[in-house]
Amino acid sequence: MDTVDILRRLVAFDTTSRRSNLDLVHWAADYLESADARVRLTRDDTGSKATILATIGPDAPGGIVLSGHTDVVPVDDQDWASDPFVLASRDGRLHGRGAVDMKGFVAACLAAVPYWQARGLRRPIHLALSYDEEVGCLGVPLLIADMLAHGPRPALAIIGEPTQMRIGLSHRGFYGYRSVFHGRAAHSSDPSLGASAIEPAAALVAALATFGAGRGDGTTVNIGRIEGGSAINIIPERCEIVWEFRPSDGAASRAVLAVVEGLAAGLAAGVSVETVSLASVPPLNCDPDDPAVAVARELGGLLPPIAMPFGTEAGFFQQAGIPALVCGPGSIAQAHQPNEWIALAELAAAARFMRRVGDWAAAAP
Structure with a gap:
């Protein structure tokens, strides 16, 4: 499946933060396991929500984390032109709840997994998907703790919130x-x-x-x-x-x-x-001279870097000692709105970024 096909599947799961995300999690876990990824699920105390940590490539330090969240904001009292949980294509844009925030990035990651597997990676790629980001980043601390408890430390984390593929280095707490x-x-x-x-x-x-x-x-x-x-x-x-x-x-x-x-x-x-x-x-403050920034540029992240007005999960990775920045497709201006959308051109840019992630991970460390 390509990025659009997968995005259509992801949008169809109503993962509004007040609901369970397990239907999406189980679908994504099955997809990843069928592509020979090593998958770990960690559930919350209620058992109704879970994080996904999937690894492609060797069990080795120095890999890259691609991080996103599975939950979306409500559509209550919003005037949508079409069903918000059915991806709709109009004028080069794909409309649906979560299309830009941030299932578009997640879809680009999932679509790239077969390519990553075919490259014979020498450094691991970790796909980290959290729950309840929209209500306070409740799932990501559990995800990071699980990651560090069961595997080598990654070299960097890229959080794919929508920045139009610009490299985001800072935001407030x-x-x-x-x-x-x-x-x-x-x-x-x-x-x-x-x-x-x-x-x-x-x-x-x-x-x-x-x-x-x-x-x-x-x-x-x-x-x-x-x-x-x-x-x-x-x-x-x-x-x-x-x-x-x-x-x-x-x-x-x-x-x-x-x-x-x-x-x-x-x-x-x-x-x-x-x-x-x-x-x-927590806030994010990434030094422009951090090696993670050079890697993001190599992968196709755009300059000049930006300071983001919105919060992300990146500060949690940085707090855990993993260099982190933000770079993802689409514009935050389209998030949380009725008729939320992501441009097809932005998804194409994310797909190119993901192929370069595979090339980077296949190169000698």
Whole structure:
């Protein structure tokens, strides 16, 4: 099967993050094993999701990891011109949920496996597919731990998020939290009998918004959801805020959390707050002189390199001591949108990249 055929299969699996990805995983694992790849599956605690680690070539250090995620964002309340889980071709573009983010890259990898096997590789190629990237990169730590526990350390990792095949060297971290305020309900005719949970929650929203607007270092803050109260004449006893920030550096991270801690320390009597972490995605900072960049250029990655506004799983590989960068087909501008698409020309560029991966792995280390 070629890249488009495989992409059609992958898009047909509804792997929205709230659902299991096992149908896709089992299909891909069967495909890889039929091509004589060595395949490992690692399941989450529920057993409903799994990562794939497939290796082609020798059991040796110094190989390359090609990393992608299997989950996609929801299509709820989006106006699609066609079924989002049926790949549609229009005007040189392939439309479908996940077509660009990031099943197009995964399809290009899978389509290249027979070529890689035929090249007689001298360095291994590892295909690493995670789950739940879209809700906080929950699967990739398990995948990396499994990789390092059961095989030699790779030389580099390329994460195929859409960059139009430009080499991505850096992005900010992503940290998500839920803050739940607890107060005391009472009749609104006498506020002294209760303690509002919404008012201090609103103060936190205002403080975070002020913090995000007042910095010039690229740190951003977003309030994703706020929910609280039960009726207009009841003092609210609970309010929940889901929020995230993307810091420019460690100092900015500490400053954001200090805002939350400061507000929590000054709460009125009868009010408390619990803040828990929902997601923690480390930043990526790859040195332009790192040998991994030279390899990506050899494979067809485009210059000049870019700093990405979005987070990826690359920081996890770097944190584990594996040099990592981002390079994949398509544009992030098309991701998460109704009628998401990837250009056929971008898939062709990814196919050429994958053939060069095979040539690189077949060459003497």
